[in-house]
Amino acid sequence: MTFVHQTTYRNNMSNNKVWFITGAGRGMGLYIAKAALAAGNKVVATGRNTEKVIKAIGPSANLLVVKLDITNPADAETAVKETVEKFGRIDVLVNNAANFNAGYFEELSMEEIEQQVSTSLFGPMKVTRAVLPVLRKQRGGHIITISSTAGLTGYTFCSAYAASKFGIDGWMESLQTEVEQFGIHNTIVNPGFFRTELLTEESTKYANRAIEDYTEGRKQQESFWKGANGQQPGDPAKLAQALLTIAAEEKPPLRFLAGEDAVGTAERVSETLKKEAEAYKELSSSLAHDDEVK
Numbered sequence: 436m437t438f439v440h441q442t443t444y445r446n447n448m449s450n451n452k453v454w455f456i457t458g459a460g461r462g463m464g465l466y467i468a469k470a471a472l473a474a475g476n477k478v479v480a481t482g483r484n485t486e487k488v489i490k491a492i493g494p495s496a497n498l499l500v501v502k503l504d505i506t507n508p509a510d511a512e513t514a515v516k517e518t519v520e521k522f523g524r525i526d527v528l529v530n531n532a533a534n535f536n537a538g539y540f541e542e543l544s545m546e547e548i549e550q551q552v553s554t555s556l557f558g559p560m561k562v563t564r565a566v567l568p569v570l571r572k573q574r575g576g577h578i579i580t581i582s583s584t585a586g587l588t589g590y591t592f593c594s595a596y597a598a599s600k601f602g603i604d605g606w607m608e609s610l611q612t613e614v615e616q617f618g619i620h621n622t623i624v625n626p627g628f629f630r631t632e633l634l635t636e637e638s639t640k641y642a643n644r645a646i647e648d649y650t651e652g653r654k655q656q657e658s659f660w661k662g663a664n665g666q667q668p669g670d671p672a673k674l675a676q677a678l679l680t681i682a683a684e685e686k687p688p689l690r691f692l693a694g695e696d697a698v699g700t701a702e703r704v705s706e707t708l709k710k711e712a713e714a715y716k717e718l719s720s721s722l723a724h725d726d727e728v729k
Contacts, residue, residue: 451475451477452477453477453478453479453526454477454526454529455479455527455566456468456478456481456531457529457532458533459478459482460488462671463531463674463675468492469492472495478492478498479525483504485501488500505532505561506554515566519569525569528563529581529678530558530559530580531581533599534640537592537639537640537657539591539594539649539652541649542645542646543594547595555596559603567614574617574618575618577619577621577622578607578610579621579678580621582607583626584696585601586601586625588704607621623689623690624693625693625697625700627693
């Protein structure tokens with residue numbers, strides 16, 4: 436691979452950027468790709484079906500479409516190599532591709548749970564591992580990973596999904612402490628309900644196993660999630676523009692709460708943690724060895 440020199444990279448930071456976006460053929464990834472192109476950036480739009488990605492985005496001299504199954508490390512390495520050969524660098528990585536395996540934990544098979552984590556947590560990790568050598572060499576770059584409010588708190592019917600998103604948040608927070616020395620920024624995006632394609636049949640799968648004790652609750656949950664599709668309050672086009680704003684900042688935030696509902700969720704989680712810390716503060720503080728120096 437041919438990398439740009441550190442000084443050259445810094446000069447480019449004030450000009451058009453190279454965005455590498457996973458899952459860019461539909462949903463949130465498509466909105467981000469179109470917004471980045473419209474703003475004059477160069478975009479590497481990835482997806483498992485490149486023809487669908489090309490058709491969805493349309494032609495552009497600043498567009499490179501590359502095949503990428505995020506669960507396949509070889510795909511990720513190839514996609515990054517093609518990007519550097521075409522554009523010379525990567526400025527912004529957007530880990531967007533994901534899915535939703537919905538269901539009660541006991542009804543979800545281990546295969547379904549592993550498939551969720553493989554896609555929504557290990558997938559972004561594999562892509563990021565392929566991109567990081569480029570960002571380190573440049574001594575700069577920005578990793579944006581789409582998480583969820585399910586990375587802040589658990590929800591009924593979302594045990595596997597929340598496990599993957601809590602993993603995303605912990606991984607990204609830890610990664611920031613490791614790569615900030617190279618001028619690399621990380622941003623976790625915790626969206627609330629946005630009108631994307633996550634709840635469509637193509638992205639959402641329900642547990643195959645049925646346990647009688649959960650029947651009534653399962654019916655209510657499936658009805659809720661299916662009914663929410665297309666009714667989410669968040670506008671993905673506005674979120675895409677918000678990410679462009681954040682990516683342009685000299686010091687982007689480690690976390691961005693996307694949507695009024697996401698802000699509300701974060702506030703409730705913060706209040707709950709504070710109450711729990713206070714409730715058992717005396718007991719929690721009494722657990723040191725008796726010979727511990729105060």
